[in-house]
Amino acid sequence: MTEIPVIKKENGIWSLFVDGKPFTMLSAELHNSSASSTEYMEQQVWPYLRGLNVNSVLLPVYWEMIETVRGEFDFSLVDQLIRQARRERVKLGILWFGLWKNGISSYVPAWMKQDQETYFRARDREGAAMDVISPFCQAAVHADAAAFGRLMEHLREIDGEEHTVILVQVENEIGLLGSDMDYSEVAREEYQKEIPQSIAALYDKSGTWREAFQEEAPEVFMEYTYVSAVEKIAYTGKTQYPLPMYVNAWIEKFPWRPGGYPSGGPIARFLPLWKALAPHISACVPDIYTANTKEVCREYAGEENPLLIPEHRRDRKNISALLYAIGKYQALCFSPFGAEDFMMPLEQRTGIANPVVMKILNIDMKAWQCDGTGEWLGCAYQLLGKALDTIYRYRTKGKVHSFIRENEYEKGVVLSLAACDVRIDYLDSGEDTPKAAGIILEGEENELYMIGVSCRYGILAKKEEHRKLGILEYSEGVFEEDQYIRKRILNGDERYCMMILDNPQLQYIKWYWYE
Incomplete structure (x- = not known):
């Protein structure tokens, strides 16, 4: 007999399990x-x-x-x-x-x-x-x-x-x-x-x-x-x-x-x-x-x-x-x-x-x-x-972060990740457009994924870090079977101002250090 669906907590995280897998x-x-x-x-x-x-x-x-x-x-x-x-x-x-x-x-x-x-x-x-x-x-x-x-x-x-x-x-x-x-x-x-x-x-x-x-x-x-x-x-x-x-x-x-x-x-x-x-x-x-x-x-x-x-x-x-x-x-x-x-x-x-x-x-x-x-x-x-x-x-590793704009007076937020900070500026939304929100996945060494809408953002070095931070890759794509599939490399003008507009997107950032 197959496993009956159940809601239970594992490693401090609630999940609905269907056929033994989170759903x-x-x-x-x-x-x-x-x-x-x-x-x-x-x-x-x-x-x-x-x-x-x-x-x-x-x-x-x-x-x-x-x-x-x-x-x-x-x-x-x-x-x-x-x-x-x-x-x-x-x-x-x-x-x-x-x-x-x-x-x-x-x-x-x-x-x-x-x-x-x-x-x-x-x-x-x-x-x-x-x-x-x-x-x-x-x-x-x-x-x-x-x-x-x-x-x-x-x-x-x-x-x-x-x-x-x-x-x-x-x-x-x-x-x-x-x-x-x-x-x-x-x-x-x-x-x-x-x-x-x-x-x-x-x-x-x-x-x-x-x-x-x-x-x-x-x-x-x-x-x-x-x-x-x-x-x-x-x-x-x-x-x-x-x-x-x-x-x-x-x-x-x-x-x-x-x-x-x-x-x-x-x-x-x-x-x-x-x-x-x-x-x-x-x-x-x-x-x-x-x-x-x-x-x-x-x-x-x-x-x-x-x-x-x-x-x-x-x-x-x-x-x-x-x-x-x-x-x-x-x-x-x-x-x-x-x-x-x-x-x-x-x-x-x-x-x-x-x-x-x-x-x-x-x-x-x-x-x-x-x-x-x-x-x-x-x-x-x-x-x-x-x-x-x-x-x-990523959530089992504590590497999932999230944000949302509650009202028009909030301008943005700085989220603290392990290796860097992420500054997020909330873009103004109209009556019929989404307000700024998103999910950040803190990836492997010096990388992250942004799934978001109506926001502009930048990667910041930690306050105590004396090295400078540069971008190796900035791209948009999708996940397929737990693998990131790159669709378009974003560089030049797009890299000056990383942002996601009204339609939700997945973007990937890989950075490096230089002095």
């Missing part, structure tokens, strides 16, 4: 409804993903479609999607759209939606029913876990050897949207009780939820409730087929009040709680539609939590975030949302931004724009896809 998902997440029809996938998705050079795709599996009759399962759609992915030679990440999607229970089966006595709703502060099944409804959690377990069992049966599916997202952006906590009768009763021992030990507190956490109590209460439900669902799935599993977060952002973002989701402040109470979840990960990629990556990448970015903004600047996340944090996945739009003619796109929806989701309209994104992302994915084996080799 970085240069991916595309599809629109929510695209995977509900294989015919639609054939006509409106696969043809437009091919030019992006993806090696993987993130797509939903819908509870409402696989268990239309309680206890009876139909996986024919799942099987067809897997066959299509194998034909396209891409791996899949499955998004389980179960009890909760963006804080709402829109993907549960009709039999569950209509039985509101058994599967009761969450309620807001005024007692009004919300469009979400309460996470305190154990019957609903049990039913979700049973369905998810059956899905994982089926995946093992049909894909346990080929490993087309390599990881699974449990639910989607969970939490209660529109209220700081659930005020249903069951929730109110639980809220009055003493905090569980696991929470008491984690936070060194005691008493009721209100006594222990004061005004923060409703949010901590919901965090505990959702993590308990997700852990039960994930555990049930992993007993059938232990693929890596993660949960994604609608990240905390302005107006920074629980309910404005889903209260109870895996936001950065509660990572310790999630890591402690959901051991069957490999990673808690951010969906990034904001412009502060550097800050969000820093919050989610840590000793105990690998970084994946399963949803990212759609504009051309996403290639800057791609380079930074993989270079700095060895991100296991990078996946802009609704990527089938990127190479599609405007009149065919289904993912046109609705200002009302964008306001509800608290997403900047600029983050949704994708004119020209496809060509640039495809170029970046192709370049990185060929460089990954080399990046894996």
Whole structure:
């Protein structure tokens, strides 16, 4: 039997291993409804993903479609999607759209939606029913876990050897949207009780939820409730087929009040709680539609939590975030949302931004724009896809460096390498061009590789070095099977000003010393 995909840390570096080798998902997440029809996938998705050079795709599996009759399962759609992915030679990440999607229970089966006595709703502060099944409804959690377990069992049966599916997202952006906590009768009763021992030990507190956490109590209460439900669902799935599993977060952002973002989701402040109470979840990960990629990556990448970015903004600047996340944090996945739009003619796109929806989701309209994104992302994915084996080799030696321009006031950075320093000047970018970013591979003696965009740079001698530094070779090229293949020698005018403009490139520099 072949080795099951796994997320693990080796030599201090998190990696997703597929068939025993590191695999970085240069991916595309599809629109929510695209995977509900294989015919639609054939006509409106696969043809437009091919030019992006993806090696993987993130797509939903819908509870409402696989268990239309309680206890009876139909996986024919799942099987067809897997066959299509194998034909396209891409791996899949499955998004389980179960009890909760963006804080709402829109993907549960009709039999569950209509039985509101058994599967009761969450309620807001005024007692009004919300469009979400309460996470305190154990019957609903049990039913979700049973369905998810059956899905994982089926995946093992049909894909346990080929490993087309390599990881699974449990639910989607969970939490209660529109209220700081659930005020249903069951929730109110639980809220009055003493905090569980696991929470008491984690936070060194005691008493009721209100006594222990004061005004923060409703949010901590919901965090505990959702993590308990997700852990039960994930555990049930992993007993059938232990693929890596993660949960994604609608990240905390302005107006920074629980309910404005889903209260109870895996936001950065509660990572310790999630890591402690959901051991069957490999990673808690951010969906990034904001412009502060550097800050969000820093919050989610840590000793105990690998970084994946399963949803990212759609504009051309996403290639800057791609380079930074993989270079700095060895991100296991990078996946802009609704990527089938990127190479599609405007009149065919289904993912046109609705200002009302964008306001509800608290997403900047600029983050949704994708004119020209496809060509640039495809170029970046192709370049990185060929460089990954080399990046894996150099990162074990601590010789991978990264940079990104966060705002217009930053002018550049000096990165310190073992044998030299690299001065990087950030080139100004427009509204629809990438901001300066890149990866530097510190090669063998007196050489380096720059994979970057929108930057000018120079090689500097160390401050204590009295010799002068000269250039032996400056060229552009690609990696092929962990070997650098030179395409064009750059000399003369190009050597006076080493730079990479809007389109991402790989450049090689070899230098020497003279006195």
